[in-house]
Amino acid sequence: MIHARPYLLMITAVALTGIYLFPVYWMAISAFKSGSEIFQFPPTYWPADPHNAFLEIFRERQMGRYLWNSFVIATGVSLLTLLLGAGPAYVLSHIQNRWTAIATFLVIILQVLPASLMVTPIFVAFNQVGLLDHPRMSVVLAQSAKTIPLFIVLCRATFLQIPAELRDAALVDGNSRVGAFLMIMVPLARNGLLVVSALIFMQSFGEYVYSRSLISDTALQTATVGLDVFMGPNTNDWGSIMTYATIYVAPILLVFVLLQRHIVNGLTAGALK
Amino acid sequence: MTSQHTQISIAGLDRSFGSFKALHNINLDIPRGKFVALVGPSGCGKSTLLRTIAGLGKPSSGTIRIDGNLVNDAPPRERDVAMVFQSYALYPHMTVAKNITYSLRIKRVDRATIQAKLAEAARIVGLEDLLQRYPKELSGGQRQRVAMARAIVRNPAVFLFDEPLSNLDAALRVRMRSQIRDLHDRLGATSVYVTHDQIEAMTMADIVVVMRNGVVEQIGAPLELYDRPANTFVGGFIGSPAMNFLSAKVDQLGTAATTRTGANFPFSKPLDAGRAVKIGLRPEHLSLTHGAERDNGEFELEATVAALEATGNATYADCRIGSDVLTIVLHGRPSLRPGQKIKLRAAQCDVHVFDEKSGAHL
Numbered sequence: 001m002i003h004a005r006p007y008l009l010m011i012t013a014v015a016l017t018g019i020y021l022f023p024v025y026w027m028a029i030s031a032f033k034s035g036s037e038i039f040q041f042p043p044t045y046w047p048a049d050p051h052n053a054f055l056e057i058f059r060e061r062q063m064g065r066y067l068w069n070s071f072v073i074a075t076g077v078s079l080l081t082l083l084l085g086a087g088p089a090y091v092l093s094h095i096q097n098r099w100t101a102i103a104t105f106l107v108i109i110l111q112v113l114p115a116s117l118m119v120t121p122i123f124v125a126f127n128q129v130g131l132l133d134h135p136r137m138s139v140v141l142a143q144s145a146k147t148i149p150l151f152i153v154l155c156r157a158t159f160l161q162i163p164a165e166l167r168d169a170a171l172v173d174g175n176s177r178v179g180a181f182l183m184i185m186v187p188l189a190r191n192g193l194l195v196v197s198a199l200i201f202m203q204s205f206g207e208y209v210y211s212r213s214l215i216s217d218t219a220l221q222t223a224t225v226g227l228d229v230f231m232g233p234n235t236n237d238w239g240s241i242m243t244y245a246t247i248y249v250a251p252i253l254l255v256f257v258l259l260q261r262h263i264v265n266g267l268t269a270g271a272l273k
Numbered sequence: 274m275t276s277q278h279t280q281i282s283i284a285g286l287d288r289s290f291g292s293f294k295a296l297h298n299i300n301l302d303i304p305r306g307k308f309v310a311l312v313g314p315s316g317c318g319k320s321t322l323l324r325t326i327a328g329l330g331k332p333s334s335g336t337i338r339i340d341g342n343l344v345n346d347a348p349p350r351e352r353d354v355a356m357v358f359q360s361y362a363l364y365p366h367m368t369v370a371k372n373i374t375y376s377l378r379i380k381r382v383d384r385a386t387i388q389a390k391l392a393e394a395a396r397i398v399g400l401e402d403l404l405q406r407y408p409k410e411l412s413g414g415q416r417q418r419v420a421m422a423r424a425i426v427r428n429p430a431v432f433l434f435d436e437p438l439s440n441l442d443a444a445l446r447v448r449m450r451s452q453i454r455d456l457h458d459r460l461g462a463t464s465v466y467v468t469h470d471q472i473e474a475m476t477m478a479d480i481v482v483v484m485r486n487g488v489v490e491q492i493g494a495p496l497e498l499y500d501r502p503a504n505t506f507v508g509g510f511i512g513s514p515a516m517n518f519l520s521a522k523v524d525q526l527g528t529a530a531t532t533r534t535g536a537n538f539p540f541s542k543p544l545d546a547g548r549a550v551k552i553g554l555r556p557e558h559l560s561l562t563h564g565a566e567r568d569n570g571e572f573e574l575e576a577t578v579a580a581l582e583a584t585g586n587a588t589y590a591d592c593r594i595g596s597d598v599l600t601i602v603l604h605g606r607p608s609l610r611p612g613q614k615i616k617l618r619a620a621q622c623d624v625h626v627f628d629e630k631s632g633a634h635l
Binding site for chain 1: 324327328329348349350354355356358359360362363364365366375376379380423427433
């Protein structure tokens, strides 16, 4: 009886993970199935005659270009977010009064607004100021407006774990407030800042709504938009689409697996570890 | 107002956090080169006062002058003060050497000077072998010394200490007390030292400032506070075990006070008959008498032993006089047992009389 509970919990966890990851598994094996096998009933859980068209799809669908555009946008969003978000996150963690409480609340509200709601006003505004001539930058700006609040909320928690006495010591030691932030606080929060930036990179790599609406030039479109175009309204070439999707998520999964330990540590243990 | 001899001058200082008044009308002149202890129970405002001197918080009203310059709005780096924090606040991502030299590197002092000052500071606190370690690899006592070295290397006009010994074990604390005082004497700087431990304040400081609820209760030399406490709070706070207090009424002659149960305490300065007072008598000023003759100016009390606490070299005894309980300190190990009737004696000049209501010394 004593050992039954952890055992049950383990089974539950594995089952839930299985359900959660099933689409990923289905995507990956479908990429190796033939067209007829995909539509076969009952379905096969392992491709009977595995073949793949990764290289063909990659070339044919110009995935190099799409992935590059996604990479450029995700990098831009991450850097801009890190640059603009670290300061506010620190301020909101170390100055606590009525005004910063209101500011924190507003930041959380900002993050709640969905992209599909924001995209029309953003399109109109960007069009008027001529930002749409730089479509990838437009997407970086629009997406950053969503990720910066998230960054602030998460990194605020990181900064909260750094004792305020360290800042005081730096001030008494002769540093300015900005100096204390850059020389003491940022290095100590480094892990947390980098982990949240990595999460935001992965999120932005999969950004769709803004890329779809703000980028009209095919040469500048992202992998998510490329996938959508590929699917089209009447397609039935699921094998190729799954191949595309698998190639697309591979770098994100790779990054996540490589950083997995840091991400879990960074989100729980904090900056001083 | 500030003379050549005053290093820090604080006048009419208030500090509030919202509706909470952390400091109320603080007036304090700290002479150059003196060791001043701010002491009081937790929450009395002593750390807030120290941080305000450091520039880590602004006064709500009143003035702070350092060397005659008004520094109310000056950031810490313009004040020439160094501070040792309770948690030591060592930078975890820097080695001991980098921690110590941080202030010099900010000021862009040249490398040779930094090396020389680092070597000197490390020698003074005995850290030469640990310079390349990180704070997490050090013991509590070593961290404390790094924090000291970080302050020393600056060669500041004023040292500020915020309970620097409270995280050390008892034996090390006693050793560090004399080391810090020794350092103060050698460096000749002014020191302001915050502690909740009255023994630390008494043994280290030239001047002790007793605070409670954001108010300065008394300023004076250690023994002055012990001999002439300004009120019941200071009387009870300074000295260990704490002063005994008994409610009493001044008798007809005005030269003694009688408790509700009839114990009589004579005192030297006559007071109005019938006045309600509090009698203060230190445990160490009471001793056992064996019915023999007593000296001039001494008086006797009859008591019953209620409880005994032996510490080895001294015994603390709680004695009942009527409904009041007095603690006394006896040397050695007297053969007493609870319930035993004893006679105590004390000198008239050791009886403190306070006003019952205000608590002020009369």
